[in-house]
Amino acid sequence: MDMTLNNSKLLAKLGDLLLFLLMSWAILYLWLALLHVFGENVAATLLSSPLISICIGASLIALVLQNTPGAIKELLIIAFWLVAIFLYLILIFNLLLCITPDINDVIFYYECYAILFFGGSPLYLILRLI
Numbered sequence: 001m002d003m004t005l006n007n008s009k010l011l012a013k014l015g016d017l018l019l020f021l022l023m024s025w026a027i028l029y030l031w032l033a034l035l036h037v038f039g040e041n042v043a044a045t046l047l048s049s050p051l052i053s054i055c056i057g058a059s060l061i062a063l064v065l066q067n068t069p070g071a072i073k074e075l076l077i078i079a080f081w082l083v084a085i086f087l088y089l090i091l092i093f094n095l096l097l098c099i100t101p102d103i104n105d106v107i108f109y110y111e112c113y114a115i116l117f118f119g120g121s122p123l124y125l126i127l128r129l130i
Contacts (some may be wrong), residue, residue, distance in 0.1 A: 012069070013063070013064060016063055016071065017060055017063055017064070017070040019043060019072055020057075020059065020060065020072060020075070021060070021103075022062060023076075023079070024056050024059075024118070025112065027114050027118075028047065028052075028114070029115065031047055031107075031110060031111065031114055034103075034106070034110065035107065037054075037088065038107070040107065041055050042122075046111070046115055047111060047114055047115065047118075050093065052114075052115075055118045055119055055121065055122050056118060056121075058122035058126075059121040059122045059125055062122055062124060062125030062126050062128075062129065065129055066073055066118075066125065066128065066129065067122055067129075068128075070126060071125060074124075074128075075121060075125070078115055080121070082116060082117060083113065086109055086112070086113050089107055089109070090105070
C-alpha cells in the first residue's frame with residue numbers, strides 16, 4: 001500500500017515537471033517565433049541569457065521539493081492572472097496614448113511577461129516551501 005502511494009506521488013510530480021517544462025517551452029518558442037518573423041536580434045535579449053535557464057532549473061528543483069500538492073495549479077493561476085494584467089496594461093496604455101499597438105509593443109510586453117514569469121516562478125515556489 002505504501003509503495004503505491006509513493007509511486008503515485010512520484011508520477012504526480014513527474015506530471016507537474018513535464019507540464020511546467022511544456023509551458024516553459026511554449027512561452028520561449030512563441031517568443032522566438034515572434035522575433036524571427038520580424039527579424040529582431042535574439043542574442044541581445046534577456047530571455048536568451050543563461051539567467052532564464054537557471055530560473056527554469058531552479059523552478060524544477062523547487063517543484064520536486066514541494067511537499068504540499070497543488071503547486072503547478074497555483075503557478076498556472078498566477079500565469080493566467082499575469083496575462084490578464086498585461087492585457088489590461090496594454091489596453092490602458094494605448095487608450096491613454098491614443099495609439100494602436102504595433103508588433104514592437106507586443107514583443108516588448110511579451111518579453112516583460114516572460115521575464116516576470118520565469119523570474120517569479122522559482123521565487124514563488126521557494127517561498128511556498130517555507
